[in-house]
Amino acid sequence: MPVMKRGLFLFLSFILLTSQCFAYELVLPREKKSVVNSNYAFFVGKANNGEYILINNLRVYTASNGAFAHSVKLKEGENRVVVKSNYNTQIYKVYRTKPADKAEEKFCEMELRPVIVKNNNVPLRSTPVNSGVNRMSHLFKGTALLINGSKGDFYRVFLSKDDTAWIAKRDVEDVKTSKPAEFINMNGKRYKNAAVQMIAFDKNLPYTVEEREKEIVFKVYNPELSENSVYTLNIPKPKKYTYRVTLEDGLYTFKVSSLPEDIREYTVVIDAGHGGSEKGAVGCLGDEEKDINLKIALELEECLNANGIHTIMTRECDGNISLDERVNIAKDNNADMFISIHLNSIGDIPMNIYKHRGTSIYYFNPNSKELAKALEKNVSKTAGTRRDGVRTAGFYVLTPPEYTSVLVEAAYMTNPMDSVLYRSEDFASNVAKGITAGILEYLGE
Ligand SMILES: [Zn+2]
Secondary structure, three states, rough: OOOOHHHHHHHHHHHHHHHOOOOOEEHHHHHHHHOOOEEEEEEEOOOOOOOOEEEEEEEEOOOOOOOOEEEEEEOOOOEEEEEEEEEEEEEEEEEEEEOOOOOOEEEEEEEEEEEEEOOOOOOOOHHHHHHOOOEEEEEEEOOOEEEEEOOOOOEEEOOOOOOOEEEHHHOOOOOOOOOOOOOEEEEEOOOOEEEEEEEOOOOOOOEEEEEOEEEEEEEHHHHOOOOOOOEEEEEEOOOOOEEEEEOOEEEEEEEEEEEEOHHOEEEEEEEOEEEEOOOOEEEEOEEEHHHHHHHHHHHHHHHHHHOOOOOEEOOOOOOOOOOHHHHHHHHHHOOOOOEEEEOOOOOOOOOOHHHHOOOEHHHEEHHHHHHHHHHHHHHHHHHHOOEEEEEEEOOOOOOOOOOOEEEEEEOOOHHHHHHHOOOOOOOHHHHHHHHHHHHHHOOOO
């Protein structure tokens, strides 16, 4: 190669190499070609200093640390997305599959048929939908039920002539014969910090629970009786409370407890979300949610201990731990409170990614609503995040009523503005301070 041409070649290679070094990096999508079945594809990543990003010719906002995020509306079939900057151009192909034609599930009446619940902790629902908020109770293994209808994956459960419910088909199995349960006895006890009601039958019957303004109403159903088939037990509701339901050989025990008045008698379980191979959400700059959750959890442990509150951690390092294990840690230690720590991601929320930012708090049981409100107010204040609201959701760790529980979504991993916050050095300790202030406010300290 002549010297001139070699020089030009080297020069061009240098330009190409350096421009790619300075070019943006995408966290999402992970591959150049992807297949999705949603209406939107997310383009999340990091731009370098002085680099501007155009996605399908639209200029994308970049935060001060280079983080950017953008959603592209997809048409059915192949979508070509051009991600361009002043240093690099890359073409992504996203194939959107045709949404499966879901046949409208029809309701079918059935002859009354006895079945038995196969597993523990099976939701009895008010509608035939898998949702967090339609649960009427969690049934025990061996509960005898009558079913009289079917819709999709659910059976309709006959509770009494006025009450029906729904249960997933996979959670029950047929039994050959069945007869009405025999009532044995019923009694109640009052303790200083708890009230207990017990009712016994000669077999395991279904129950529901309803939280009213001043009382908690437990109902046990004996559906094979034609008359007086519902037994109602009312327990007064303390201001701050938890409750526990147990069933053993036909004997139900419903216990409503007041939370301790002295914070030094409290046990708070701190749950750093995800861990190990479960990374959780991934941020614009490649940060993993599990690591930030753990940092916040460790700071929170310190903060609560400094205030005289006893804590138990579900994990103290990076490792896998199942949802059941997390819940059992709380139950086995008679925890009063359970704080699960997470950061949010856009998930299925389409449209404007920039709208979804800040701190949101989730709860499931009504006994945790006030705690959720106190945390939402305080965490945003100390962490400098936007207030994103208090919501209900049926996350598994939030469902047991034996403890008050909330799930903190401290910020959005996928929001570029939030990424500046959660990558700052004092974010974890600021979130921990806010959670602590919220807990103390809730306890009236
Ligand atoms: Zn999470």
